[in-house]
Amino acid sequence: MKTLLTLPSLIAVLVTGVPTSSPAKDPPRQKLQFLVDGRTTRAMVWEALGNPSARYERDRIQTYRLAGKEQDGFIIRDQPSEHQCRAPHLSWGGTSHSLVLVFDAAGTLRRHSLVKVN
Template sequence: MEMRKAQVLIMAGLLALLSACSTTPIGKHDLLDFLQDGKTTKEEVFLRLAEPSSTYEDGRIFTYRLNEDEGGYTIKGAKSKGWSGKYSLVLSFDERGILRRHSLVRVQEAYTP
């Protein structure tokens, strides 16, 4: 009986050690599915993706930094020195604030010039 108890304890210990190494994916595959050229507004973009990492041409162009895990895309925080995400999302809006064009650019790994 004591032996069995020890085995269970060892198994539980091993499981705890192994599970500590795993990470839970927090990304979303459908994070960017709402983006539709000619339809999506700046407000919707703000509401879904929060503040962009940068804006250009008086707010006509937004950029976001994104990472990717097994769950899908995640938005990276504010700018820091060095590149901090696998992707750069670029959104350009028309004068009414409607998405005109967008592009998800891979900036790290698996890039072939």
């Protein structure tokens, strides 16, 4: 009787298998050591971080939305959707920092700051 009860259970386990989860691929992380005032260029920033999330004063000031911690490297957050652009939406969910970069007329980084927003 015991065998009769155990056998279907064993078959069920074999058929269904043990659930496994494939490790989720982590998005690339970016450290910010390459940002050096007076040395880093706008092209280097674009190469490393992609499109900024916002631009001001004819691209003199650019911002990026970041997630994570400085020591682990940051994940560059997706830019806000078109919807958010049209109707201001106060959503900073998932974003931990705002990186603000100020360039000079030649496109060289003059000042920058990492602002914790969340």
